[in-house]
Amino acid sequence: MAQSYDAIVIGAGVIGAAVGLELARGGRKTLNVDALPAAGYGSTSNSCAIIRVHYSTLDGTALAYDGYFYWKHWADYLSCADERGLDERGLAVFHDCGCLVMKTQQNDRLAKVLKTVEALDIPHEHWDAEQVRAALPGYDLACHWPAKLMTDADFGAPTGGALEGGIYFPTAGYISDPQLASHNLQRAAEAAGGTFLFNKRVVEIPVSGGRVQGVVLDDGSRISAPVVVNVAGPHSAQVNRLAGAEGDMRITTQALRQEVVHVKAPEGLDFEKNGLVISDSDIACYCRPETGNHILVGSEDPDCDPREMVDPDAFNRDLTDQAVTQAYRYAQRLPALKVSQSPKGVVDLYDVTEDWIPIYDRSAIDGFYMAIGSSGNQFKNAPVAGRMMAALIDYCEGGGDHDAQPLRFKLSNLDHSIDCGSFSRLREVNQDSSFSVLG
Structure with missing residues (x-):
């Protein structure tokens, strides 16, 4: 039966x-x-x-x-x-560290986000560049958009101007x-x-x-x-x-291959203890603290990054140059970051709709x-x-x-x-x- x-x-x-x-x-x-x-x-x-x-x-x-x-x-x-x-x-354990979202040209300085969070009365703070640097010592706020692959001759070169700050959400963190x-x-x-x-x-x-x-x-x-x-x-x-x-x-829905790179925080920066979740559309990266004073860095899917739809039972689980690219993009914010050409990280799948x-x-x-x-x-x-x-x-x-x-x-x-x-x-x-x- x-x-x-x-x-x-x-x-x-x-x-x-x-x-x-x-x-x-x-x-x-x-x-x-x-x-x-x-x-x-x-x-x-x-x-x-x-x-x-x-x-x-x-x-x-x-x-x-x-x-x-x-x-x-x-x-x-x-x-x-x-x-x-x-x-x-x-x-x-929920690490209640908060999240900083940078105000960029790409997200219209968060005009749409502000409209929704204000409608729902979600706590948030406007941080200027000085406050960002106080929270993240050594941060460089030069603009780099549009995001590029490492193969681009202009990769890593500032494109003019600087970010004016961001919005900090205290009701955020990570597991x-x-x-x-x-x-x-x-x-x-x-x-x-x-x-x-x-x-x-x-x-x-x-x-x-x-x-x-x-x-x-x-x-x-x-x-x-x-x-x-x-x-x-x-x-x-x-x-x-x-x-x-x-x-x-x-x-x-389709299965989309993704890479997240793990990098060691620069000397003197206790990112595990004092770091934040960060979303930065100017460099097309998000990141969060990780144990061992590491930083996890993922892509925010700019046009230049490949979107590889795969068979969920047969896909490449090895890191590629995409992971190195993401690490170097984040190094545009943290110039003291040391990037390995053979980084650590994870490769897995998203299940995404159109x-x-x-x-x-x-x-x-x-x-x-x-x-x-x-x-x-x-x-x-x-x-x-x-x-x-x-x-x-x-x-x-x-x-x-x-x-x-x-x-x-x-x-x-x-x-x-x-x-x-x-x-x-x-x-x-x-x-x-x-x-x-x-x-």
Whole structure:
């Protein structure tokens, strides 16, 4: 006899584990199934896990600001008075260092960002150049836009003028161990009655009469459920094809290869203790502190950087010149930075949509739902995305027509309701997006 659950979640990354937790807390008998050995073992494990509140859209910003409070009060969200009582590995630590976003010509000196954060009453401070240099000793604010590859003859040469400063958001930081955060969510879901199954790949998603029936695993096991949720990260498009759910989708997903480089902070700069999360569109880089007084540096996806869509089961995991380029771009701000020609770092995948805004939605198949296209800029939103997906599933399974009348989802930590239609598979490409990792 086939096993039976109320809901199956395909994926146990940070968002999949959060969806499993919220569905279990809602009273459903849940199963998270993942092809990898542990929760958060895939692309989540290599996430920079930055917690920030600036986005290009109002609903995206609201979602992120609501999410900040879950990370700030992580133990409370997980409902554990004793962290060892919940997770034998302890709890993930939120480093509440704040985020500095540079005012640049490319982001219109943050005019759009300011409009959204002021509408939501998000704390922020305007820092002038002197304040930036006080917080980041040795910083050079010369303008370098447009961003270039190292092969460009003008790479590294200032292009005239200097940045006037930036906006500091105190409600920001990072998680240093994203895989542990996923494991925490797994343990919380298990405490709520959820089950996790690892090292098992979904190979078939049966559909009958327009409704999903469950899943078939690579060992031949058939597991039935009236609800299946695709949270498969870079494999999300493959999972959608298994269910035959792509037919009406205007927004789709692809696996995008990305590199993040690890560099040692310059002598005399304790970036691990005093550093910030930084977004700087003039040099097309973002960064955050890392243990061992390192700095993680990623690309903000300027036009010159390659966008390599790949097979999520077969891609180059070795660093390339792109990683060295990112390190040198950041050295334009920190001239004392020593850049190795054989740097350390990570290569992994984002699951991205055409506008880099995720799909949190139902599908054309009854009972089949999607929380996809979320890699790169949605780690921070995992707890609230889990709650929103649980509410969406309750709404649709209760007879709500989400396509015609999208769910309005009330956030927990601010007076704002999300129009969940803004994350629909049926939406047009959102021209307000940054069309980059910034969301």
